Amino acid sequence: MPGRVVITGLGCVSGLGIGVAAFWEALCRGDSSIRPLTGIADDIKINMGSRLEGFEPEQHFTRDALPLLDRFSQFAILAAREAIEDAGLAAGGEALAQAASVIGTGCGGKQTDEETYAMLYKEQRTRVHPLTIPRGMPSAAASMVSQQMGIKGPVFSVTSACASGAHAIIQGRMMIQSGLVDVALVGGADAPFTYGLLKSWEALRVVSNDTCRPFSSDRSGMILGEGAGMLVLESERHARQRGARIHAELAGCGMSSDAGHITRPDINGISRAITAALEDAAQPAESVDYINAHGTGTVANDLAETEALHRVFGKHAGSLGISSTKSMHGHALGAASALELVATVLAVANNRMPPTANFTGPGEGCDLDYVPNLARQKQVDVALSNAFAFGGLNAVIALKSWGAAVD
């Protein structure tokens, strides 16, 4: 039986700011970072988003480093630095030299790609910058994090749209469980506020024109976000040997694919992923206290997710605290499930459920406890983080509080 995998470091960047403290404080206050979008282009109908405002890359990176860093790589590195420092590990140290890193992204270096395509197609230029490929490739963030942190074991990116971060985290856990590595830096990063991506999301007609109100009767769609979430995973043995502080146990993972509709969520697929995570964690459904929902704020997702929770949890569904923190940090695509796992770790570590902000009253069929608008102080021993991507790719992660795990 594989040993336990624990979480010893957290880092994040989102519309709520840089750093875990700003993130968690805003979540607990129910503060939303969803604001009017300005300065991209006049013909974009998407008018709201959760962007990291006032970000000055020069304050965080040397001039030498910046030419190779797309915005999504910048976010990944900032979150990685924080997670590694939080874990008490040293960039360039022996533990990281042996470590793995898996970073999920839904979009990759779109800023770089789109700037290049604009030069070619719009400005009719015939040449592009030589660093376009290494800066824009979807694995750029993983490569740059590896370089900057001195991570020399298995390093790669995974992509599964809105579940990319969760799938990356699961890969890291599997590598630790297999004995391949003792430490893995895992998470997700995305920076989707580019002209072409916004026009593409606009065409899909799933983005709200005011705000994200998950599970509410007047919900009107998702709101895009950006950022990165990173976590340091370790084998319990490694963490104990070096006396690391443990935030929580990464107790179980469940993955499934709907193999059905490209965008419509499927209750069967979602239910199978949740059930698989519980089985992997060896936890009965009744033990779960809190769920950080996928909760996009679309009519289809929130209803399907609620129905799936009823199916898996039965009577216990009504006892769950369920919240969608996307109401505050937006849907950061490949970063979303990593940011949300950071929030779930903090919920477990602090016995505090962040709320679903902007909640105006339950939508039809949304009849569970969504922790509306106010954070709740309550024992959280076992929690789930849900991620259900377009394309039907589902990933669910189960956490156990470290106190409960060692009892």
Next chain:
Amino acid sequence: MLQDAVFKEISAYLKCQPEAISLDTRLDELGIDSLGAITIMYELEDRLDVEIPNEAFDSLKIVNDIVSQLEQLLENKKP
């Protein structure tokens, strides 16, 4: 002058003074690897409106190789 343009581009890339560069300085001694050379040449190609053929990059060993290569390309451009 072409030589000044080359020195200026290399110093901008290395973030050093142009005086630190001479015609016979080896590119690898300056810390310019192949990716660095491509980046510097990209800027020079843009400025001078020339295109350096891929096979020419292998022969760029010292600063003067860049100057000579560009001189030849500019010469070829003349009607």
